Amino acid sequence: MSLPVWIETDAHDLGAFILMIYCQPGAKKTEVQGLHDGRIKIRLAAPPVDGKANSALIAWLSKRIRLPQHSIELVGGELNRHKRIRLRGVNETQLQQLIDLVPDSSD
DSSP states (O other), X not given: OOOOTTEEEOTTSTTOEEEEEEEEOSOXXXXXXXXXXXXXXXXXXXXXXXXXXXXXXXXXXXXXXXXXXXXXXXXXOTTSSEEEEEEOSOOHHHHHHHHHTSTTTTO
């Protein structure tokens, strides 16, 4: 399976993947907007206050690809729109579900 530019294999954790996300908090609803500078752009219906947007992002990803929240970790961009999320224990089906969230993400 060929990975889009916004998913990387984690060099430090074999079997894990890093998602490169551009996050836009405070939106009317949580949704994938497309791509932004080589990252998946996700609009979040959560405010950027007290880590609420980060928690909402992890909960949303967990629900969308059916991966437990404890397997999803914010590893970069806690206070930034450019985020790096580590996914552990992802199977091929879940990875494909993630890729399918973004139309034309094969770039």
